[in-house]
Amino acid sequence: LKSCTTDCHPPAQSSFLPTRLLDLGADGTASPRLIIAADLLSHAEVPRYAALSYSWGNEAAAATQTKTEKSNFHERLQGIPPHDMSAVLRDSIQVCRSMSVRYLWIDALCIIQDRADPSDWERESARVGQVYQNAYFTICAVSTSSCHESFLARSQHTFEFDFQSFIYPPARGKYTLHYTGEYDGTPNHDPISNDLRYSPWNDRGWVFQEQELSARKLLFGHHMVHFQCSMSEESENGEVFSAPVAIDWFDLDQQQVYDYFRETTQVYAARLLSYESDRLPALAGLAQRVFESTGSRYLAGLWQDDLHLGLLWHSPRTTEILSERLSSLRASTGSGAPSWSWVSQRGRIEYSSPLFRYFSTQRRVRKEYTAIDAETTLKGACLNQFGDVTSGIIRVRGKVADVPTDCMLDMNDDGQNKLWRGSKHGTIKLSNFYTDWIPAHDPLGGLRMMLLSSGCGRRKDKEAEGDENGEAESEESGSEDGGDEDGVSQDEDVSPSLAQPSETETESTAGRVCSFCNDPEHSRDAGGLILHPAEKPGEYYRVGVFDSRADEAGGTRLFDGVEEEWICII
Known part of the structure; x- marks a missing residue:
């Protein structure tokens, strides 16, 4: 991520901030709270924020996730207690704090979710593209199909067995096999493709433009964590690939x-x-x-x-x-x-x-x-x-x-x-x-x-x-x-x-x-x-x-x- 921002994809010099953000606190000990982001523009420089891309899940999961409504808006400004956090929110906070990023944007919390009075949603949904486009990085919960699932709690699909060489008996040790997904006959699948292939997150409509517009993405898959920008892709196991050439809209007729x-x-x-x-x-x-x-x-x-x-x-x-x-x-x-x-x-x-x-x-x-x-x-x-x-x-x-x-x-x-x-x-x-x-x-x-x-x-x-x-x-x-x-x-x-x-x-x-x-x-x-x-x-x-x-x-x-x-x- 640091290499990307210094070498290949410097952050855009933009004064854009979402209308609202989650403030995770300066020292990482305070409860996150909702803030009006315009108050941050008085700072010497526009602060960095991360955005979350995830699947809400089915109707029942979506109805019970942590969100902001008119009825609890003022409570969200005071803080969000741990017992009221969904699994995907807790994981996102942990990622941001580990990356020393204080501010986080999540649609369910930063947009007022009242279908009966959709005025805030209509106004803010028009800005979602800019939110992801200007985020320092986007956290992509690839391995989850619901807001109540943790994308950090990965199951390690590994099998370990003893090995001793028949040719040179002193050579002995252990082999570890790591499951990388079902083989579909396509050769040379890179690790990111393996994690995306059967991901419910990758089938969601809202996720489409979040993928397209995000400058830098951290993808938390079933098997590995991956980094992706417009120039390169790197996986947890050290494999590096050149990313598909990004579209520069203003270079096209x-x-x-x-x-x-x-x-x-x-x-x-x-x-x-x-x-x-x-x-x-x-x-x-x-x-x-x-x-x-x-x-x-x-x-x-x-x-x-x-x-x-x-x-x-x-x-x-x-x-x-x-x-x-x-x-x-x-x-x-x-x-x-x-x-x-x-x-x-x-x-x-x-x-x-x-x-x-x-x-x-x-x-x-x-x-x-x-x-x-x-x-x-x-x-x-x-x-x-x-x-x-x-x-x-x-x-x-x-x-x-x-x-x-x-x-x-x-x-x-x-x-x-x-x-x-x-x-x-x-x-x-x-x-x-x-x-x-x-x-x-x-x-x-x-x-x-x-x-x-x-x-x-x-x-x-x-x-x-x-x-x-x-x-x-x-x-x-x-x-x-x-x-x-x-x-x-x-x-x-x-x-x-x-x-x-x-x-x-x-x-x-x-x-x-x-x-x-x-x-x-x-x-x-x-x-x-x-x-x-x-x-x-x-x-x-x-x-x-x-x-x-x-x-x-x-x-x-x-x-x-x-x-x-x-x-x-x-």
Whole structure:
């Protein structure tokens, strides 16, 4: 820790202090007490403090842990007696005193925990990211699953046996075997990975940004204590590793920041939370970093300037049929996240469109709508602009086509839904569908597809045939015999467009990056939303996303001749 602060990661020169801290006393003998941290700013220098990252546990454990409420706030200012301390609090105090750190931040004690009057919680939860970012170090209770478990009381999983050499009998002694966790077939696991692999702490939603934002971490695992910063990792047994390169948000361009945030939300969405309403507040610290870097408007887990890509998430583990999904969306209208936000879905999400297979700048991705506006309503008197929302709406002008009733939806072996259209030569694939429901026997009537974005349709195997500016000609099929990747003919007399026949085809004038993209004869890979009408005319629920490849029977040609229109997505 000392080496980190002097050599590789000096503490930031910041005057930030949390609103409240626990004062552990100058000599380590007094009972800890809650203090107003602003009183410390009169000191010659801003004092160091540690922060605790831990799992509260199940509902029963959380209800009985040591915490600050309005009813005992003044008592906490006087002191916290030992008999009122949870195990994780006692251990954290011991760690701080052993490191000569006088002040400690714990959410349960430094934020007033009154769900009936959440004003303090809403205000302070917006500052949690800064709390961990500016802490001298963060104590990570990796080995515990509850606030009532001690992370210092480790069980030593060791086995000792006698040894004597058959080759050189005087060589004798004892061998000690140390259990380092279950082997999962992955070679060369470092000690930190062994301790994190099955840790309940590592699955928690709030812990995610605490891990990401903390400058220095002390991780107390089942088997070892570890130190981790942005430059290195060191374990109790002396093993040292180079840490993964930390993201410096201000060294990235705006699109890279958005790309990274989307990757982050895929990991975060799978984390567990005691309260679903915490899904946005528990990510607020990272959202604040993106806002500082881009200045873009935050919209329930998405960004105004990245909506053409950020909206293209999908939930791969849905268990609802369409009618159930629509009922859930109706029930949450006015009281939860809008259908277009990934926060409206519990559990894991993915951005798996081909538009994301390369960095978006390399795919020459561009927006395909001509106007968009969005707004969200924060919950109650929420003081956190990155906090929970009760509703949201997107108004967008672009191309929206009805899903043809002569098409069928079929699920292949990998669980991906494909939209097919029949012709006299067989069937042709128009698009991949990623639905928020299980499309067992639901009819496609009433569904609409909205084009949001497109990417260069030139395939890698064709790039080698053209120059660096993309002069290669596009082929309309993915194989020599004219078939697509599914082995069906594309030599059909059925127009692949979802529009009604039109004499005039529109030409996109945006994103003239390469001659391939610039040629109106070449279709582009397309991505967008699957929509279902809501109760109010002109309003829609988002019920999935689609992508359509230009070198198959789809791409942006599906929307040739489609007139732009204004729609609202709620």
